[in-house]
Amino acid sequence: MSETFEVPSPHEHHVEHAHHSGDGFANKIAVMTAVMATLGALLSYQAGSTESEAAMNKNNAAIKKTEASNQWNYYQAKSSRQNLADLASHIPGMDVAHYQAEVERYRAQKEDARQKAEALEKEAAEWDVKSETILHQHHRWAQAMMAIQIAISLAAMTLLTRREWLEKVSLGAAALSVVLGGLAWLHI
Template sequence: MSEDFEVPSPHEEHVEHATHHAHGSRDNFAGRIAVMTAIMATVGALLSYQAGSTESEAAMDKNNAAIKKTEASNQWNYYQAKSSRQNLAELATHIPGVDAAHYVAEAERYKAQKEDVRKVAEGLETEAKEWDEKSEVALHRHHRWAQAMTVIQIAISLAAITLLTRREWMKKLAYGAASVSVVLGTMAWLHI
C-alpha cells in the first residue's frame, strides 16, 4: 500500500503564506482605499452623466437658436419682397395712363404688411438670442461637470498609486483631489 505525499514547491508555500497573512492581518489601509475608490468611481459616473446631459442640452439650445435665426432670415427676405413690391407700386403711380389711386393703395398695403413682417422677424431674432444665451449657460455647466469628472479620475488614479506605494501623503492627495471634484460638481449643480 502506497501513501500519496504532496510536496509543495517553495512558490506555492510563499503564495499560501502571503494569502493567509493578508486575510489574517485585515489590511485596513487597502480596504479603506478600495472603498474610497469605489465611492469615487460612483461619483465619477454621476458626474459623467451630468456632463453628457448638459452637453446635449447646450447642443439642443444652439440648434433651436439656429432654427429661429433661419426663420428670422426668411421673414427678412419676405420683408424685402414686400419692400420691392411697395417700391414698384410707388413707381407705377408716376406712369402716365395708369390708375395711380390703385397703385397708391397697393403701396400703402405693402407698407402695412411690411411692418407686420418686420415685427415677426425682430421677434424671431429675440428668440434666437434667448436660445443662444441658454446654450451658453448650459455649456458653462457642462464645462464645470467635465472639470469635476477629470479631477475625480485623477483622484482614482492617485488612489491606485496610493494602494501600490502605501504612502499616507498620496492618500491625502487622492482624497484632496476627490474633494476638489465634489466642489466643482457642486458649483455645476448650483449653476456657478
C-alpha cells in the first residue's frame, strides 16, 4: 500500500498557524487585502468598459469617414459629368440649352454631395473627440487598477514579513488607487 503525504509550504504553515492562533495582525491584513481585491475588481471592470466604449467611438468615426469619402467620390463623379456637359454645350451642332441645364443639374448635385460630405466629416471628428476623451478616462482607470494591484502585492509582503511600515506603504498605494479612480470617475 502506498500512502501519500502532504508537506505544507512555509507560507501555508504560517497562514494556518496565524489562523489558529487568532493573530490580529494577519486578520487585519487579510481583510485589508479582500477590500483591495474588491476595489480592484471594480476598477478592472471600469477600465475594460471604457476601453470598449473608446473603441466603439473610434469605429463610429471610421464609418463616418468612409461615408464622407463616398460622398466626396460622388462629388467628383458629378464634377466630371458637369465638365463633360459643359464641354458638350460648346460643340457646334449640339443642343446647348440641354447641356447647360445638365451643367446646372450637376452643379446642384455636387453642392448637395459637398454638404453631406462636410457634415459626415464633422460627425467623424466628433466621434474621434469622444473616443479620445473616453480613452483618457480608460487610462485613469487602468492607472488606478495598477496602483491597487501594487497595494495588494505589498499587503502580501506585509503579511509575510510582518513589517508595519510596509502596511502603511500598501495603504498609501491603495489610497493612490482611490484618488486615480476618483479622477477617472470625474473625467479628469
